[in-house]
Amino acid sequence: MQIRALKTWAWVHKWSSLVCTAFMLLLCLTGLPLIFSHEISHLLGNEVEPPELPSNTPQTSMDKVLNSAKALYPSRVVQFVFRDMEENNSWTVSLGKTAMSEDDTKFVKVDSRTAKVLQEPKFNEGFMYVMFKLHVDLFAGLPGMLFLGLMGILLVVAIISGVVLYAPFMRKLEFGEIRKNRAPKLKRLDTHNFLGVVTLVWALVVGTTGIINAWADLVIKYWQFDQMSAMTAPYKGLPPPTQLASLQAAVDTAQAREPAMRLGFIAFPGTDFSSPHHYGMFMRGDSPVTSRLFKPVLIDAQTAKLTDSREVPWYLATLLISQPLHFGDYGGMPLKILWLILDIFTIVVLWTGLVLWWKKRHHTAHHQIETQQRVALNQAYASRSSSG
Amino acid sequence: MPSKTLLQIFKWPIVLGVLTLVGLVMTLLLEGGWLELTFVAALGVPVMIMVYIYCLKDLFRRSPN
Numbered sequence: 545m546q547i548r549a550l551k552t553w554a555w556v557h558k559w560s561s562l563v564c565t566a567f568m569l570l571l572c573l574t575g576l577p578l579i580f581s582h583e584i585s586h587l588l589g590n591e592v593e594p595p596e597l598p599s600n601t602p603q604t605s606m607d608k609v610l611n612s613a614k615a616l617y618p619s620r621v622v623q624f625v626f627r628d629m630e631e632n633n634s635w636t637v638s639l640g641k642t643a644m645s646e647d648d649t650k651f652v653k654v655d656s657r658t659a660k661v662l663q664e665p666k667f668n669e670g671f672m673y674v675m676f677k678l679h680v681d682l683f684a685g686l687p688g689m690l691f692l693g694l695m696g697i698l699l700v701v702a703i704i705s706g707v708v709l710y711a712p713f714m715r716k717l718e719f720g721e722i723r724k725n726r727a728p729k730l731k732r733l734d735t736h737n738f739l740g741v742v743t744l745v746w747a748l749v750v751g752t753t754g755i756i757n758a759w760a761d762l763v764i765k766y767w768q769f770d771q772m773s774a775m776t777a778p779y780k781g782l783p784p785p786t787q788l789a790s791l792q793a794a795v796d797t798a799q800a801r802e803p804a805m806r807l808g809f810i811a812f813p814g815t816d817f818s819s820p821h822h823y824g825m826f827m828r829g830d831s832p833v834t835s836r837l838f839k840p841v842l843i844d845a846q847t848a849k850l851t852d853s854r855e856v857p858w859y860l861a862t863l864l865i866s867q868p869l870h871f872g873d874y875g876g877m878p879l880k881i882l883w884l885i886l887d888i889f890t891i892v893v894l895w896t897g898l899v900l901w902w903k904k905r906h907h908t909a910h911h912q913i914e915t916q917q918r919v920a921l922n923q924a925y926a927s928r929s930s931s932g
Numbered sequence: 933m934p935s936k937t938l939l940q941i942f943k944w945p946i947v948l949g950v951l952t953l954v955g956l957v958m959t960l961l962l963e964g965g966w967l968e969l970t971f972v973a974a975l976g977v978p979v980m981i982m983v984y985i986y987c988l989k990d991l992f993r994r995s996p997n
Binding site: 710711714715716719720722724735738739741742743744745746749832833835865868869874875876878879882885886889 | 981
């Protein structure tokens, strides 16, 4: 490759990495506990499992589940009712000050067979919450998310330029050769190149899916504008319902519409995922991929009758499918452990890259001062000998 | 050592990259099935090679002495 082209790539690699490195280190470090968030909250006792009951114990009515939660916070508005993909015997109800409010939301986990309150999970405080917020938006909301997405784009640029620069460094080296007995600089460089090239594809996948996730809020906003508004068009201008229909009846209608699917979560009237007139029932498929996609079924909140249901559009499907590839939560504990190791090695790549730059800069600066001193000395000597 | 060609330089990175990608995607497509673990293992190969070369190789070399 021409020297000039190589210099350009080196410049691109240096600056794209430098700008994003601090944030990438933060994302890698906060990402570590997030890989095991489920296990950690279990260990900390933050997650209460529903008790063992005979497996033929029937599920109780959703209205009873809802009432148990509402009884704790009668002045609050129900926003969502949800459960994990593998969860069969409980629902978690979120209650806000209003349907759209995001601060001080209360969560109540209810047994779906007995309608007994199991616990009040604290999703919005504690160590894991801080890690999560730092990882997702730096506590800065949408601008924070988009900013981290931009840093992700720089990471992808740094990775691609890094691959281009890998070749000239490896002309005389075997794959995986790390010169440990020579100068520390060479060891650092070889480590950076070797770990960088092996973690390459994983980092690209986690990086690009992270960039996609940074757009999540905007994608959802667009979906509301594009699809939700079309589905609920006949209700435009009507006053919101004063009396809500039975939740169980609404669930039954949605289940009758999609008998092969499983209810994932319910968005209550007035939230981001429904309209003021509807329950948004979000149904999961049963295959590995379709279980990640939520099909919305809109149920009239006053009559519990079906209003509309549409397939998930491509942009929302892309977002939902990209999520597991970012979280690493789809292959059980073995995959989580691989995610952990790859994350740690990525931290080493970032760190060695940073130190390489720092030492080189320091070295160059030092070299410049030395040259300047020598020039000054020479000049002084020359002027003295000419005057004398 | 003579200068290596591009193909020689990128041979192993490509093999490990393909294993990583196949492992990541197929595990997602086959989630829950018995084949799933096979593809988690495909992703495990590059990781094990990395751990071996970076952390363990020297230990093994030193141990006989």
